[in-house]
Amino acid sequence: MVEILPMMAEGFQNAFGWANMGFICVGVTLGIIFGVLPGLGSVTALAVLVPITFYFEPLFAIAFLVGINKGGTSGGAIPAILINAPGTPEAAATALDGYPLTKKGKPEKAMKTALYSSVCGDTFSDLVLICLAAPIAAIALRFGPVEFVTIILFSFTMIAALAGKSLVKGIMAAALGLFLSMIGLDPVDSTERMTFGTLELFEGISVLPFAIGTLALGSVISQLFDMREKPQEDLGEKIKSVTNYKDDNRLGFFEFWGTWKTILRSAFIGTGIGMLPGLGVTLAAFLGYGSAKKASKNGDKFGTGEVEGIQATEAANSAVVGSNLIPTIALGIPGNVAAAVLIGAFIIHGVVPGPLMIAEHGVLVYSIFASMLMANVAHLIIGRLGINIWAQFVRIPKAVVMPIVILLCIIGVFIPTNSMFEVALLMIFAIVGYLMRKSGFSIVCLVIGFLLGENFEIYLRQAILMNNGNLGVLFTSPIAVFFMAMTVYFTWHFGFKKKKPKNTTDSQKSASAK
Amino acid sequence: MRKTHIGTALFFIPVALICVFWLIPANTVPPTSADDISPRFVPTIAMAVIGFYSLILLIREWRAPKPEDGELDEEFGAEATGVDARVLLNTLILLVVSALTWLGMNYIGFEPTMTVLIAVVMYYVGARNWLTIGLCAVIAPIVLSLCTFHFFSTELPGFWK
Amino acid sequence: MTRLDRRAVLGATVAAVALMGGMTAAKAEYPEKPVTLVIPYKAGGSTETMARVYSKALAKELGANVVVKTRPGAGGAVGASEVAAAKADGYTLLFAASTSLMWPPLTQKVSSDLDSFIYVGQITEYQQAIVAKADAPFNTMAELIAHAKKNNLNFADQSAMSRSYINFIGGQEGVKWTGIPTKGGGEMVPFLLGGKVDFAYSGGIHQKYGDKMNVLASFQAKPLALAPDAPALGDLYGVSQLGNAVMFAPAGLPDDIAKKLHDAGKAALDDPDFTKILENIKFPKTYVSSEGLVELATENEKALKAMLEATK
DSSP: OOHHHHHHHHHHHHHHHHHHHHHHHHHHHHHHHHHHSTTTTHHHHHHHHHHHHHSSSSHHHHHHHHHHHHHHHHHHHHHHHHHSOOSGGGHHHHHHHHHHHHHOOOOHHHHHHHHHHHHHHHHHHHHHHHHHHHHHHHHHOOOOOHHHHHHHHHTTHHHHHHHTTHHHHHHHHHHHHHHHOOEOOOOOOOOEEEEEEOGGGTTOOOOOOOOIIIIIIIIHHHHHHHHSSSSSHHHHHHHHHHHTHHHOOOHHHHHHTTHHHHHHHHHHHHHHHHHTTTOOOOHHHHHHHHHHHHHHHHHGGGEEEEEOHHHHHHHHHHHHHHHHHHHHHSOOOOOOHHHHHHHHHHHHHOOOSSSHHHHHHHHHHHHHHHHHHHHHHHHHHHHHHHHHHHHHHTTSOOOHHHHHHHHHHHHHHHHOOHHHHHHHHHHHHHHHHHHHHHOOOHHHHHHHHHHHHHHHHHHHHHHHHHHTGGGGGGGGSSSHHHHHHHHHHHHHHHHHSSSSOOOOOOOHHHOOOO | HHHHHHHHHHHHHHHHHHHHIIIITTOOOOOOTTTSSTHHHHHHHHHHHHHHHHHHHHHHHHHHHOOOOOOOBBBTTTTTTOOOEEEEEEEHHHHHHHHHHHHHHIIIIIHHHHHHHHHHHHHTTTOOOOHHHHHHHHHHHHHHHHHHHHHHOOOOOOOOO | OOOHHHHHHHHHHHHHHHHHHHHHSSOOOOOSSOOEEEEETTSHHHHHHHHHHHHHHHHHHSOOEEEEEEEOOOOHHHHOOOOOOOOSSSSSEEHHHHHHHHHHHHHHHHSSSHHHHHHEEEEOOOOOOOETTTSSSOHHHHHHHHHHHOOEEEEEEESSSHHHHHHHHHHHHOOOOEEEOOHHHHHHHHHTTSSSSEEEESSSGGGGGGGEEEEEESSSOOOOOTTEEEOOOOOOOHOOOOEEEEEEEEOOOOOHHHHHHHHHHHHHEEEEEEEHHHHHOOEEEEEHHHHHHHHHHHHHHHHHHHHHHHHO
């Protein structure tokens, strides 16, 4: 411990330079802009900007990229709140409570809540990373396919929380997502599955056109049709006419911190998901939202514009950003796609993430840690200034904004792959999204089924192969047993526990949805 | 919503049957290792779940139709109106416009196609200010295309490129 | 269509025609317009990053802009098919691992194979190996085989191809082990270090783990440049995986353009930025000319086919 302190001091000192500060601020700003543009988002931003950073100093490059990752993860909340078109799948649950707030004339309040929750979650997870990277990484190594299968099984019970009263429809949507995720080459045998010989489908349906189509483009299209069919109250006009706009959009100290438990819970969930390689930001967001909906006494009001719903989602998805560097820095294993791109960036600068990194580049590692904390401050300030700008967008007529959003969705899907096939997928899923919206089938459940499906299958099959066809191992690993017990408890809790005397079973409970 | 549920169920029950008994077996290959579960396993379960719950949805709506109590959908609120003739017509429009946009973007190019698309969409939703429509339709595609090229070094399709 | 719409379309068309005219002005010497370098993998990986830096060096040598285009899908086959179908005029090139072109045609219906391309040159070699945890009960290939004869072992592979190779070796030695599919090095490492598998195929990621991982054998024809003590599968079993990053062009390229590309491609390797990045990602600079590559590839393809036959 003693020899770490001077290293830490030197590292922090290096980070507090004007140049580094500049790179962080530019990174955060770019990240927010990328996140705001639907279809782009932090992964695209990182992948595209990594080659540019090759020509920077290592610390600046990494600080810049870390800033992008932070800004990008929170930026996705802005279009979700303002136009109900989540720029990234992890912001899907943000739209559920964010957009209703905008409709009530409180867009700035929603954006402030999102930003502050993001920064809180992010800072929490950065601190965990800085203080506990090594011991936690050792725990992460104990997680294998067996443990992951049970975590995903447990996550599936969240569908019940998210589907609420329409449980039957939620399960159908999730099953459809699961089925769609199975298309492509079989992960074990590399034989074709429902690809019909289409080369573009060999690696499965890409997440990007799927998520952007169902979540963002589908919503935009639905709104366009509504605009045609019934004269809409123009939000811009409405907001201009609201006399107490300023008061309405004030976010009181107690209003935000009164639900500190939700923020802490979500930050904890996000940090936990982030440190386990292969699970991902979106899962954290949904778990955060789902658990808050069940645990909070306002849970029933989620979806109508509850500040707490935004907090639950945004604190969880941003908390992934710091902690997914735990396996990256301690083991050299990417926590998710964004971290994988970051590893690439580390390596081209001659810094090899992994067990040797702290020994070989200790000062740099602490400079990066310091930069992460600085980036959180920058994020808070830049994000807060940005809200004033984004709020103006609500005043632009929707007839102008929406067509441009369509173009952004198309471009965002086209950029990473240069593929018109992906554009076609985007359009198909937009139609699916539109129909699901109209018929009340949960898109959030569809997306969860899709994102978890592929991992569920591969982990299950890995677990079975590793144990020569024996599934008894699911009951020998303590971690697995813990999550199995949680799964059983939650299934019971959501499915069979009586809340009101009238709704005795889940099927009747969902029958009350019209 | 009742009609929508019955319609969805009637649509998914045959789809699930076709998938489970024909599409999935015809388009997957049995596993090579005896310890492995079949590549068919998870897709079949997914489709079976869809079929099973469609049946439940159908039976429930058939036997005990709940009165429309005006309660809003939890995820979509008033947006979830149920699928009626109007929504089906919109879907048809959507299909045609999507297909034309895709063909136009692929064979003609991004900028001209999107110019037309923006103008049509803006007119469709009720914009009648020709200056606004014209400016948006011409400037937005070109600016976005230039940005894509310079910031992402990605060239959007165009026959002249 | 209304008046203004028509005007807008007209304007765009005029602009388009003007642009087109500017580009096909006069026929000059190659290259007279930007060259597109297709990378058939997702952005952010080591091959893609390498190719982006290499493209800058190549641009300097060619005297024209080189635009990198990622076209991922089907383990490289989507991008490869696109380049195979492109005009053979030297303006569309492919930067890929040669196995991405060799393996799909052998096992799947794809529209391109090695004959659809000509080689421009090999840029570098991947450091593929069979690795084990440092404290594993075996430290060499021979000890691994001896251990496997007494125990049930699992190994992590990263593709059907790497699994075929290891199963082929098992068949030769009369041992049976189980391949656990992983989604690449990022998943293999925790499995190996966490003791979920006994040994693993590594595409080069083991170099990041210093003394925590042991190289048991090189997956290639010759021992690895960075682990010369471990034997090579090529020497032990007569099979090996061609692990190299190669620049390809569609077949039918005119000779003068091919020569120019060949020279520029070779000279670009000495670019200081590119040299630095190869050093950082610990890839050796191993240039092989197109003639040498043809020989290597034919040999390897033959071995691959024989191996596929044997493991069927």
